[in-house]
Amino acid sequence: MVKKVLTIAGSDSLSGGGLQADLATFATQGVAGFSVISSLAIIEKDGVRIKPVDQSTFDAQLASVGQVDHFDAIKVGLLCSLEQIHSVVRFLKDYIGPVVVDPVLFFKEGNLTLERSIIKAYIEQLFPLATVATPNLREAMSLLGEDEIPKSKGAALNFTKQLSLSARCAILFKAGDEVLADQFVDLLIDEEGHPAVIRHKLIQSDYRDGAGCTLAAMLTARLAQNEELKDAAKTSIDFARQSILHGYTISSDREEGNVFPNWSLANDD
Ligand SMILES: Nc1ncnc2c1ncn2[C@@H]1O[C@H](COP(=O)(O)OP(=O)(O)O)[C@@H](O)[C@H]1O
Numbered sequence: 001m002v003k004k005v006l007t008i009a010g011s012d013s014l015s016g017g018g019l020q021a022d023l024a025t026f027a028t029q030g031v032a033g034f035s036v037i038s039s040l041a042i043i044e045k046d047g048v049r050i051k052p053v054d055q056s057t058f059d060a061q062l063a064s065v066g067q068v069d070h071f072d073a074i075k076v077g078l079l080c081s082l083e084q085i086h087s088v089v090r091f092l093k094d095y096i097g098p099v100v101v102d103p104v105l106f107f108k109e110g111n112l113t114l115e116r117s118i119i120k121a122y123i124e125q126l127f128p129l130a131t132v133a134t135p136n137l138r139e140a141m142s143l144l145g146e147d148e149i150p151k152s153k154g155a156a157l158n159f160t161k162q163l164s165l166s167a168r169c170a171i172l173f174k175a176g177d178e179v180l181a182d183q184f185v186d187l188l189i190d191e192e193g194h195p196a197v198i199r200h201k202l203i204q205s206d207y208r209d210g211a212g213c214t215l216a217a218m219l220t221a222r223l224a225q226n227e228e229l230k231d232a233a234k235t236s237i238d239f240a241r242q243s244i245l246h247g248y249t250i251s252s253d254r255e256e257g258n259v260f261p262n263w264s265l266a267n268d269d
């Protein structure tokens, strides 16, 4: 039976994240990918412009994918307004299955301007419908209203626990390289509240655009295949690392480049 996986996400024409990275990642797992587009992210030399799709078009896409009998998992990426969050909340209320919410509140390519009400809606309405949420450091800080970076493993774990309690879902916190020197730290509080700290070697690379989307998309695909959350998290971190190690430049004018989720399918010559 073909596994069907849905991503609700923005489009990034430069493929440094968004539904392009999600569908590429799903393909490596042999699952069928479906999409609802929230917005067009236009990445320019000096920042990001987001063009949300109008609300009725967004809702019509959700109604369209509502024709599919069942999705084996759903990923939620960039949402641009309270109205979009409310529509997704309504859609998910009838859904039974794994939901991964990647709260895209910041872009590596430039800042997004976010209202406090959007953060509140993530915490109070969207996360409680998720199996797991995957904030990075800056996202976790703004979700918790904290302005101090957690500077030890214990402090980062506390952060993750607090987030899991207020979000009422499991949390995979991509704390990054500012907690421990020379290491990347990812922390998990699973559905039962069990902690896991995954420390791995920091990769020095400028080709990291799309790493977060790739990680969350892999998590979604593995949960669709009934993998336990902790195992799926480890697999997804390994996959994100490999995608960074196989990253590529898109232009000699840009220092930053993309991760390459399809590395395992590529011809080497
Ligand atoms: N420099 C790095 N070294 C090692 N792993 C990394 C690095 N950057 C990202 N990763 C891996 O990729 C995952 C997602 O990337 P990250 O850049 O943290 O997400 P986001 O795009 O949401 O900020 C991380 O949780 C981590 O496992």
Ligand SMILES: Cc1ncc(COP(=O)(O)O)c(C=O)c1O
Residues within 6 Å of the ligand: 009, 010, 011, 012, 016, 017, 018, 019, 041, 043, 077, 078, 104, 107, 108, 109, 208, 209, 210, 211, 212, 213, 214
């Ligand atoms: C539509 C969209 N969603 C999400 C992201 C976040 O990407 P990342 O995985 O680098 O955090 C981007 C980045 O450009 C994007 O364009």
